Amino acid sequence: MPVDASSLSGEGQTICVTGAGGFIASWMVKLLLDKGYTVRGTARNPADPKNSHLRELEGAQERLTLCKADLLDYESLKEAIQGCDGVFHTASPVTDDPEQMVEPAVNGTKNVIIAASETKVRRVVFTSSIGAVYMDPNNSPDTVIDESCWSDLEFCKNTKNWYCYGKAVAEQAAWDMAEEKGVDLVVVNPVLVLGPLLQPYCQC
Numbered sequence: 001m002p003v004d005a006s007s008l009s010g011e012g013q014t015i016c017v018t019g020a021g022g023f024i025a026s027w028m029v030k031l032l033l034d035k036g037y038t039v040r041g042t043a044r045n046p047a048d049p050k051n052s053h054l055r056e057l058e059g060a061q062e063r064l065t066l067c068k069a070d071l072l073d074y075e076s077l078k079e080a081i082q083g084c085d086g087v088f089h090t091a092s093p094v095t096d097d098p099e100q101m102v103e104p105a106v107n108g109t110k111n112v113i114i115a116a117s118e119t120k121v122r123r124v125v126f127t128s129s130i131g132a133v134y135m136d137p138n139n140s141p142d143t144v145i146d147e148s149c150w151s152d153l154e155f156c157k158n159t160k161n162w163y164c165y166g167k168a169v170a171e172q173a174a175w176d177m178a179e180e181k182g183v184d185l186v187v188v189n190p191v192l193v194l195g196p197l198l199q200p201y202c203q204c
């Protein structure tokens with residue numbers, strides 16, 4: 001029998017959302033609070049006014065903690081994830097600058113999965129991207145993109161599409177690390193996410 005997700009309560013469960021102040025993550029924090037979860041959000045600088053909208057969300061005063069964490073600082077991530085039931089890993093650079101993109105996306109994702117394994121989190125949900133699976137010049141316009149598809153890394157490099165390159169390598173690293181560590185991983189590949197901003201301004 002199908003379960004009506006809207007009727008499920010998150011009361012008593014704690015979820016970590018990485019990059020909590022970002023566009024998509026802010027909505028995750030809001031919806032998790034609305035469903036009764038306790039939320040641990042990470043930000044590189046929780047005191048930055050760009051994250052202040054999170055503290056205004058309904059339920060935030062009682063059930064939201066913001067933790068300082070950088071994707072390349074394993075201990076900071078582990079501290080944020082410790083004691084959580086689940087992790088939404090959404091933090092990622094969104095840029096075509098290879099130096100800013102690739103290492104934080106890939107090593108940051110590995111760090112999250114390792115920390116989730118060490119702290120015995122029940123499930124990690126990783127926000128990947130269509131860019132990780134679609135960017136292949138051999139695809140025809142009617143190719144159906146499914147779990148067997150990956151972006152062509154050489155093509156991404158040659159076209160300097162470092163965002164898609166970084167997301168593809170990060171997702172592959174996530175699957176490999178989750179298998180090695182026995183972590184229950186779910187990956188979401190959004191195309192273009194549109195809608196109202198919860199944060200005071202767009203960072204893009």
Ligand SMILES: NC(=O)c1ccc[n+]([C@@H]2O[C@H](COP(=O)([O-])OP(=O)(O)OC[C@H]3O[C@@H](n4cnc5c(N)ncnc54)[C@H](OP(=O)(O)O)[C@@H]3O)[C@@H](O)[C@H]2O)c1
Pocket residue numbers: 019020021022023024025043044045069070071072090091092093094104127128129130167189190191192193194203
């Ligand atoms: N928006 C879309 O249409 C779309 C489509 C497909 C996939 N996605 C994916 O969805 C996720 C969120 O995207 P978004 O549009 O919401 O982006 P966003 O608003 O730019 O948010 C990205 C977040 O990542 C954090 N971040 C970046 N580099 C970091 C680092 N080195 N350490 C820790 N945190 C870091 C930023 O935190 P700080 O505040 O610390 O800078 C920011 O909160 C990304 O993984 C993106 O690839 C987005």
